[in-house]
Amino acid sequence: MLSLVHSMVTNVFTRQNLYFRAESADYKNNIDTMSRIDPTLKTTFICRTLMSAIFVALIACTPQENIMVAGSTTVLPIISKAAEQFSQTTGISVIVNAGGSGVGINQLAGGKIAIGMISRNITEKEKALYPDATLITHVIGKDAVVPVVSSKIYNAGITALSLKQIGQIYLGKISNWKQLGGPDKDILVVDKEASRGTRHVFMQAILDDKEALAPGADLVLGANNEEQTAISQSDSAIGMLSHAWLNNDVKGLAISLTDGQRIEPNLQTINNGSFPITRNLLLVTNGTPTGHSKEFIDFILSTPGQTIVTESGHVSLHQ
């Protein structure tokens, strides 16, 4: 298309040049000669103008109606799977985008999407920012934020830490695994972008402030998969991940409580609430959902929808 417009413009310019040259000499005669020079030029010109007009008309066509969803990368896998099944049965397409909980709330309140995905509560500040929006949350499942380490560190004997110890790591007061009984290696502290749901929940648990600064951090990353990659690439990293994102390279730590009890991160401890860093997975709408959005949320709350929640490694509402 661009090349078409380009050739059109060049076409015009060559004509213009001829025209100017004609003007300086015998004006009228030359104009006549000019049209005799290339009679096809005129038709090509008209053809091209027509073609670009058709193209513009194509762009202006109204898009198909679909549900826009964006936000937390923790909730994302559930919603993408649900969206696939939902559009297969109903024919309504659901477009799912990542970005993090903060992005979900922002875009929802800004009217860019119909449903936001969040993995934390809406903060007071966010409510104050959007006084006109009535944000309504819908719980779709339960999850835990698990402190994770590179498999090398886990295999070297660090399998549980207390919330306080993790807090000290993020504050930069503990900077070597040796201080915690591990190998003599600097800790690579992986932090997350400030408005991410996982970070809010995690920081609230370890430092009592969901927006705490982490002066000990070495890297700041975004989505769950980015964090997962960085931790599995390293041999000395600590980070935070949703329970569903643990694997062989990225090991979840147990939390040791003050009374010496160890709580492993698994579906059972998340379900009975004994794991200390749990949270709800939420969808959020601006006002009571209606139409397609309501149908979609109802689908996720139904039995097939909740099966997806369980399959994605989270705790469903029925459990």
Place this chain on the structure above:
Amino acid sequence: MSVCISKIGKAYALSSMIVSIAISLCIFLVLLIYSWDAIIEQGWSLLTIRWHPATGQFGILSMLYGTSIVTLIALVLAVPIGLLTALYIAEILPDQYRIVIKSILELLAGIPSILYGLIGVAFVSTWLEHWLLLSSGRTILTAGFLLAIMILPTLITLAEDAFHNVPDQYRESACGLGLYRHEIILRCVLPMAKPDIVSAILLALGRALGETMAVMLVIGSIDRIPQPVFNLLMPGQTITSKLGREIEEAAFGSLHFSILIFMGFLLMLTVLIVTIVAHHSLSQTERRYE
């Protein structure tokens, strides 16, 4: 009829030009308007290090540092390699290979930057980590290295054009005067191609300044100036990586948003100044050939 078409063509071209100018002006104005809050409310306190939107601290110094150092690394790595490659292609390589080599290099310029970023995360950063025994390969140096690779094709094609555009008659005359090949290149071709080479470097600089995706993935994104200042093996943050990570989560119209836009404005100003300097240097040192 042809006069009429000619007029339509003229109007079309004119309106295209007006639209382009209006778009650039609009972007400039919108950026200025949205960054106004930041300038008024924060003023000089923007030039501090601490960035913590939750408590209203917005120091952009580490981002400014990151952007300048990453661009500097990219240029230091890319310019010598780029210029020598261009010189080889233009002066030494037989003509039939020239087009082939050049098209391959120009292909590189068309690769989307996210791919460079993924290559950076998957390979470059892990290699650096192993070779230099770092705790993480996501460093300022990695970003600079990746950027250098990204700007190389631009640099090579433009510099090669500059060399190639020097008319052969000058080389022939120099040869006739009994100069060796290296003397012809150093004394004759290089000085003549200089203005175009300068503008090639400046264009590459502009690309390096504005690159977002690749840098964002490999730089580590931490708002900190490394200790000591020239420790390039530490993670950092550039203006673009900061914008890429935070612009979506900053509420539209908030101070946080305004400061992010202000950083974008600074970047645009820099590119603008660079462009003006480039034009200036070109018009000042007149072309020595026609």
